[in-house]
Amino acid sequence: xxxxxxxxxxxGPVADAWNTYKSDVKLVAPGNKRKFKVIVxxxxxxxxSAAATLxxxxxxxxxxxxxxxxxxxxxxxxQGGINAAKNYQGDGDSVHRLFYDTIKGGDFRAREGNVxxxxxxxxxxxxxxxxxxxxxAREYGGLLDNRSFGGAQVSRTFYARxxxxxxxxxxxxxxxxxxxxxxxxxxxxRTELVDVVTVEGRCAGIVTRDxxxxxxxxxxxxxxxxxxxxxxxxFFLSTNAMACNVTAAxxxxxxxxxxxxxxxxxxxxxxxxxxxxxxxxxxxxSESLRNDGRVWVPKxxxxxxxxxxxxxxxxxxxxxxxxxxxxxxxxxxxxxxxxKRSVDSGRGVGPLKNGVYLDFSDAINRLGRNVVEERYGxxxxxxxxxxxxxxxxxxxxxxxxxxYTMGGLWVDYELQxxxxxxxxxxxxxxxxxxxxxxxxxxxxxxxxxxYFVLPYTIGNYLAPMLNKPIPGTDHPAFKEAEQAAQQxxxxxxxxxxxxxxxxxxREVGRIIWDYCGMERTQQGLEKALSELPALYEEFxxxxxxxxxxTSLNQTLEKAGRVDDFFQLGMLMCRDALERxxxxxxxxxxxxxxxxxxxxxxxxxxxxxxxxxxxxxPTKSVRHTEELKFxxxxxxxxxxx
Amino acid sequence: xxxxxKNLKLKIWRQDxxxxxxxxxxxxxDEISDEASFLEMLDVLNERLISDNKLPVVFDHDCREGICGxxxxxxxxxxxxxxxxxxxxxxxxxxxxxxxxxVIEPWRASAFPIIKDLMVDRSAFDRIIESGGFITAPTxxxxxxxxxxxxxxxxDAAMDSAECIGCGACVAACPNGxxxxxxxxxxxxxxxxxxxxxxxxxRVEAMVETMDEYFGSCTxxxxxxxxxxxxxxxxxxxxxxxxxxxxxxKNRKELSRG
Numbered sequence: 001x002x003x004x005x006x007x008x009x010x011x012g013p014v015a016d017a018w019n020t021y022k023s024d025v026k027l028v029a030p031g032n033k034r035k036f037k038v039i040v041x042x043x044x045x046x047x048x049s050a051a052a053t054l055x056x057x058x059x060x061x062x063x064x065x066x067x068x069x070x071x072x073x074x075x076x077x078x079q080g081g082i083n084a085a086k087n088y089q090g091d092g093d094s095v096h097r098l099f100y101d102t103i104k105g106g107d108f109r110a111r112e113g114n115v116x117x118x119x120x121x122x123x124x125x126x127x128x129x130x131x132x133x134x135x136x137a138r139e140y141g142g143l144l145d146n147r148s149f150g151g152a153q154v155s156r157t158f159y160a161r162x163x164x165x166x167x168x169x170x171x172x173x174x175x176x177x178x179x180x181x182x183x184x185x186x187x188x189x190r191t192e193l194v195d196v197v198t199v200e201g202r203c204a205g206i207v208t209r210d211x212x213x214x215x216x217x218x219x220x221x222x223x224x225x226x227x228x229x230x231x232x233x234x235f236f237l238s239t240n241a242m243a244c245n246v247t248a249a250x251x252x253x254x255x256x257x258x259x260x261x262x263x264x265x266x267x268x269x270x271x272x273x274x275x276x277x278x279x280x281x282x283x284x285x286s287e288s289l290r291n292d293g294r295v296w297v298p299k300x301x302x303x304x305x306x307x308x309x310x311x312x313x314x315x316x317x318x319x320x321x322x323x324x325x326x327x328x329x330x331x332x333x334x335x336x337x338x339x340k341r342s343v344d345s346g347r348g349v350g351p352l353k354n355g356v357y358l359d360f361s362d363a364i365n366r367l368g369r370n371v372v373e374e375r376y377g378x379x380x381x382x383x384x385x386x387x388x389x390x391x392x393x394x395x396x397x398x399x400x401x402x403x404y405t406m407g408g409l410w411v412d413y414e415l416q417x418x419x420x421x422x423x424x425x426x427x428x429x430x431x432x433x434x435x436x437x438x439x440x441x442x443x444x445x446x447x448x449x450x451y452f453v454l455p456y457t458i459g460n461y462l463a464p465m466l467n468k469p470i471p472g473t474d475h476p477a478f479k480e481a482e483q484a485a486q487q488x489x490x491x492x493x494x495x496x497x498x499x500x501x502x503x504x505x506r507e508v509g510r511i512i513w514d515y516c517g518m519e520r521t522q523q524g525l526e527k528a529l530s531e532l533p534a535l536y537e538e539f540x541x542x543x544x545x546x547x548x549x550t551s552l553n554q555t556l557e558k559a560g561r562v563d564d565f566f567q568l569g570m571l572m573c574r575d576a577l578e579r580x581x582x583x584x585x586x587x588x589x590x591x592x593x594x595x596x597x598x599x600x601x602x603x604x605x606x607x608x609x610x611x612x613x614x615x616x617p618t619k620s621v622r623h624t625e626e627l628k629f630x631x632x633x634x635x636x637x638x639x640x
Numbered sequence: 641x642x643x644x645x646k647n648l649k650l651k652i653w654r655q656d657x658x659x660x661x662x663x664x665x666x667x668x669x670d671e672i673s674d675e676a677s678f679l680e681m682l683d684v685l686n687e688r689l690i691s692d693n694k695l696p697v698v699f700d701h702d703c704r705e706g707i708c709g710x711x712x713x714x715x716x717x718x719x720x721x722x723x724x725x726x727x728x729x730x731x732x733x734x735x736x737x738x739x740x741x742x743v744i745e746p747w748r749a750s751a752f753p754i755i756k757d758l759m760v761d762r763s764a765f766d767r768i769i770e771s772g773g774f775i776t777a778p779t780x781x782x783x784x785x786x787x788x789x790x791x792x793x794x795x796d797a798a799m800d801s802a803e804c805i806g807c808g809a810c811v812a813a814c815p816n817g818x819x820x821x822x823x824x825x826x827x828x829x830x831x832x833x834x835x836x837x838x839x840x841x842x843r844v845e846a847m848v849e850t851m852d853e854y855f856g857s858c859t860x861x862x863x864x865x866x867x868x869x870x871x872x873x874x875x876x877x878x879x880x881x882x883x884x885x886x887x888x889x890k891n892r893k894e895l896s897r898g
Contacts, residue, residue: 053779072708131782133775133830135798142789174774181770241703275675385730451779500690552756
């Protein structure tokens with residue numbers, strides 16, 4: 001199959017592209033919008049904002065979440081903030097600068113057009129969220145406060161204590177709830193997507209499984225939006241919520257949507273290190289802490305004294321030393337690797353020597369305990385609850401963990417996947433963060449896609465379909481997909497082996513973390529690609545799911561998700577193997593500078609890798625979309 | 641370094657479905673690290689049950705960071721267990737000691753019917769929000785975010801209420817099964833902000849009356865505040881009552897104006 005990946009960015013300067021697009025886009029008249037049904041899968045920032053806005057415009061919307069309520073989506077856990085090029089601080093920010101920082105932060109592996117649009121609409125997001133009642137932090141004069149985040153030299157991050165994601169999601173959820181109350185959105189909760197249905201190459205709808213009853217049901221629509229988040233849980237231990245999974249995106253991929261850059265995963269530098277083998281997840285400590293916390297390790301590997309007894313001259317403030325101009329606010333991938341190198345060299349701290357210090361004693365001395373408490377109080381409390389140590393008295397211990405995935409479903413400028421009528425928004429798509437996402441940009445992207453991009457681009461697709469019939473759920477393609485889904489879930493029950501889905505999840509996660517985590521090598525990836533199929537075969541033979549498929553069964557849900565993680569994991573390793581360069585979160589040990597920094601190969605790899613499913617997890621086909629840089633010059637990223 | 645707890649006796653509520661009767665079942669945890677979280681202890685139990693070919697205990701949970709509000713356990717009769725300001729998922733085993741008996745039940749409230757084992761249906765909360773827990777602000781028409789300054793104490797007060805994670809501990813802890821703390825927190829978040837004024841009285845009337853359809857009445861026990869993982873103050877209930885009383889006059893006036 002020949003596939004041409006056309007990004008569909010309007011011609012002309014990138015700064016004008018979105019205005020050009022909006023001027024030319026086809027419209028659906030207000031009275032005709034109700035003739036179209038749009039399905040939105042996922043109710044996080046991207047999904048809730050898209051569903052609410054589309055419904056408000058007049059489309060019939062069906063929204064799906066596997067949670068009990070839309071408000072549980074994992075966007076809620078984002079702590080630090082949301083970027084916007086408002087320049088309220090007058091410190092030199094602009095749309096162009098946010099655009100440039102995002103492209104550079106992504107190590108020149110993102111598409112210029114999409115990123116520029118993101119920077120443009122960032123300012124509307126803040127206006128919109130304030131109008132909805134999001135209680136952002138304010139100065140005493142009543143104006144909005146900002147702070148700075150990694151990879152930026154301006155203060156453009158808006159925040160609501162350490163719970164910005166919560167407040168933004170509640171804002172989007174309230175707008176969605178309003179549309180549900182008005183009858184414009186039908187909400188299907190505790191319902192999981194199990195397949196995507198295409199008819200004659202177009203997306204015709206989805207098949208879902210009711211988690212309460214196991215019932216498999218088809219839903220037809222004119223267009224479908226996947227806002228189903230990232231796949232960071234492939235590592236088993238990550239900062240993602242327990243239920244985060246790749247199933248929706250993966251099922252779309254298997255039906256023809258190309259999956260782009262799966263090896264671009266973000267390892268976040270500031271998480272609480274693992275403390276015992278039964279641990280189920282890792283907890284993030286917001287990047288905002290790096291505004292005032294200083295990262296250090298002892299200079300000597302065998303220094304086992306408590307932190308307070310190690311004198312200043314025997315401490316190595318690694319980020320300040322290596323990256324003086326950005327210091328403790330170096331981007332995430334760079335900070336993570338610096339921490340890893342320190343721990344690998346035996347200078348790790350804590351009982352398992354698996355962390356580095358994040359020290360607030362200077363900030364407490366400079367600002368006073370009250371100010372530090374005001375800024376980070378809830379994070380400090382959370383740390384104390386988990387680690388059992390008080391960070392006002394002794395430095396936090398942190399270590400990198402899987403946090404976010406830049407890869408995802410390939411989408412064009414309209415956020416449409418390679419299946420016409422199927423869109424992907426938020427973390428589920430690949431488009432805006434290149435090989436590394438900057439802090440406080442995920443919330444920005446989710447809301448940009450949902451509030452300000454999809455409502456335009458979906459109309460452009462729907463307008464020519466006015467008054468034309470679409471396949472209903474009685475179409476054979478739906479029946480086939482229903483049957484396949486029923487067989488798939490019955491299949492897990494029928495194996496009757498000896499190991500639980502969690503057992504296999506831990507194992508697959510360990511392999512991916514060891515060989516496709518913070519540092520990758522050809523040898524390691526090849527090893528992973530020989531171990532994963534063998535383990536997958538064992539999964540298919542030795543899985544045990546107790547209970548039945550006709551009532552609530554959390555083990556069965558988990559089995560389906562782990563199955564898809566296996567297939568995705570193999571693709572991640574292949575993608576990482578074929579990308580023979582280092583960029584952003586993808587660090588191949590063979591390709592590094594003398595100082596251990598990522599070494600890109602722009603000649604060969606200034607492109608997006610988009611994979612086509614062929615029926616076998618290890619035999620997917622790689623396609624490429626060349627990245628053109630017109631507004632920025634390709635440069636070696638330096639934060640020194 | 642971590643220590644280990646030994647010989648924990650768990651009494652867990654098991655119920656096959658919404659319409660069947662439930663019972664307590666006993667389980668022993670031989671050994672668990674005190675670094676483990678409470679839910680990780682249940683994960684360990686569930687792994688064992690699966691390997692014994694039994695049905696694992698169903699419980700709701702997701703972020704395990706205390707923010708999504710999904711987890712919901714009565715632990716020894718206390719909503720979210722013994723640690724203040726802490727949701728179940730953030731409770732760690734270091735709060736218990738070897739040999740302890742731990743009773744684990746689902747939220748107990750008639751507005752939250754049991755789905756299975758420890759999982760309950762809290763969709764009545766969503767109905768309250770749908771009835772008025774929002775500011776009508778269609779996408780695209782918002783003025784500049786700094787156009788209306790909001791005094792810091794007002795923004796802080798809104799945030800204090802907006803921190804509510806919607807877990808339902810307030811209802812579970814209340815002897816009357818009332819949802820006044822949840823509803824009042826949601827109302828107060830929006831009603832103190834300048835952006836929330838246009839719909840202030842309509843909002844409070846709709847939300848209070850939707851709440852009354854599902855939940856019991858508040859008699860100011862204050863159990864809700866003690867159980868709330870975000871320590872939301874019961875002052876918000878007084879503010880809600882004040883606005884509700886006013887709404888009965890204000891909304892009638894609005895109506896009579898046509």
